[in-house]
Amino acid sequence: MLRLLERLGLRFEDAVEERRFVDHYVRGSTGWTQIAMVLGAFTFAGYTLWDWVLYPEIVPTTLAIRGGTAVLVLLPLTALLSTPARKWAEPIHLLYCVIPGCVLPTIYWVLPSGFTYSAAGMIIVILFVSTMLPLRIGSYATFCATSWSALAVAESLAAEPLPPGLRFIDHSLVGNACLLSLYAVGAREYQARKQFRTAEALQREKERSEASLRDLHATQAHLVQAEKLASLGQLVAGVGHEVSTPLGLALTTSTAMEDDVQTIARMLGGGLVRRSDLAKGVARLQEGLQLTTQSLHRASEMVHSFKQVAVDQANEALHRYELQGWMADHIAKLRPLLARQGLTVALSCPEGIVLTSYPGALGQVISILAFNAATHAYPGEVSGLFTVEVAPPADGVVRILCADHGVGMPGHVRGRVFDPFFTTRREKGNAGLGLHIAFNLVASTLGGRIELDSEPQQGTRITLDIPLTGPSKPAELELAAAQ
Template identity: 70%
Template structure:
């Protein structure tokens, strides 16, 4: 029998899967099922009203049978489902709830003067309730059908008289009702099992996808961390390389000055000192001090620049400001420095754009881009143009585009232009940190994006997109 049910799709081979399905199908909505059981008990006892309309003289007997069944069987079974310990026995309780009134009902027709004339409709009402209102599986419903039909057959044997053909009609109707209810319940259970299988498969796929996503994020975090460490290594190597040159020159110069100073000291300790030797020694010391000062000053500026590489949002408080007025104030401060490079500035910004962001970080980004334009876009020092155009693509973002018409960026450098120490002006003393600092500021502090939009040829265009509310 189990093999047949498995083949028909009305049972699972896996016992654990079958148990989960039964728990969901039978015990999934016990609250609604209890309401249906209360309605069934009220309807079962309420048919006494029909008895009173047709045969008032037998109402006490039928009321005792119907009401007693509802009061002492149906209602206690309904209440029993409220106890947590009885929930595993829910399907058994449903079966008892159905079988007892189904087997008792034929006895009422022995009391009624009409006998079994209305037996088929009464039995069909119970079958309809059982097959539609209660979550019985096909096996439990088959047990109910068999026992209630046997009870009808037994009750008919005690009937004093029955019209010819009534037994055949009653059993034909009841048999059809049983067949239809069995098919309906089997189809409902089959669909529920398919849906259960689908939901289980979806749940497994969801868990697999979530695990894959967790693994992917872990891998991504590992790669990001590895990239951070690699970037840190390149940064440290670049810092060491950049700072070692001026410090090495300063150390060499100081060593030479120490030798010159010792020479002067030895000369002063002798019998006579020539004025020319003393003057020559002092000049060498002066040149050495100037050279040492220049190199130490250059190293100090580099260290100050390196400190700007690691930028965090905590470096400055966020505040609200109007972008157009703020840009005008910023350009007035940058004006003298940019005019020293013969660089003209053109700012186009519509009024009314208000940001709630970090103005210090944004000022440093724009300053770095402007100074980068001054130092690299026009190497012949004949001057040029730095344009800043502001637009608002939507209510949540603002876009700033910095453009020049200078020499442009070589195509082979464009992929690494935001890396640390990438520069085309190494011979001019540039460390290659300006665009790297700007990129870090936009990504970390301003929570936006900075990208190079020029591809080849003269001119450079760098776009900044930041949220209105950082």
């Protein structure tokens, strides 16, 4: 029998899945089921009105049977669904249906008309049970068989049995009602099982998707961190290269001065020292000291600039600064690194624009845009120009236009340029995160907007609209922390 139900789609092979479905189908809407059961109890007792219309003299008897069944059986069973006994909801539903189905034929014993209208009463009970209560096909078949058998037994024990023809018609009507309602209950359960399995599949797919999304976020955070470390490594390498030149010159000069000092010492030790030789040696020492001092100052300035960049980019506190001076200082730090890639930077910014914002985040955005222009706008060995123009603030917003006159972007690239991991130079090792990071910094940390306009062979223009006062609680600069 179980195999047949499984083939008909009215039972799951997996016992755990079957148990979950029963919990969902039978106990999923207990509140609505209890409302239907209360309505059924009052309806069962209320049919005493019919008895009163036809046979007032027997109303006390039928009211005792109907009302007693409703008060002593149906309503208590309804109340059980609000107690821990709710876990036996399906047997409770079956008892709720079987008991009035078996009690109803006894009422026809006391009616003067006997079982003449028994089919109508049984059909009403069948209709209520099949439409209002969440019985599965097995339980409903049990109800039909029990109630129909009770009707047949009661008719056979009646003092005045129905004529054979009328009895056949009554049982045909009840049988047809049972078969049709069995089909309806089975079809409803079949659809409920399909919906349950679909919902289960969707839930599993949702969980897999959420797990995949978490893995993607973790991978994205890792790649973002790797990209930032790579950018820091590039900056360190560039600064190291720039610092090595003045330090190397200072070392060479100090070595030469050491030789000059030893020469002067030997002359002084020899006893006879010419004034011209001593003057020449002192002049060489003065020149060497001057050159050494200049070289060391240059190295110190570059180290200080590097420290300032690192501190600014790691600092998330609101900072009040004058834009023109800060911008000039920041671009001065970038120029040596960009010059190695053949990119010249031009700045135009009016004085007196004061921001209360996050200079580290803005500096990182400008750096990303500049290096992106050096890499993509002027590929190969082509030299180029990158301009930064700042317009006077309006409505509490300052506009910064970053532009190049390079190769530009076609439409399919322009539409995805801020997407994470999108790059046209993956074969060169690019991760495609630079402009995505810039977008997040402008939108989240600085509280502004970033827009891009580009056409093939017409260059690229990126507009930054930055509020003069940044948000008090910006998003994390790290995209990983934002996830």
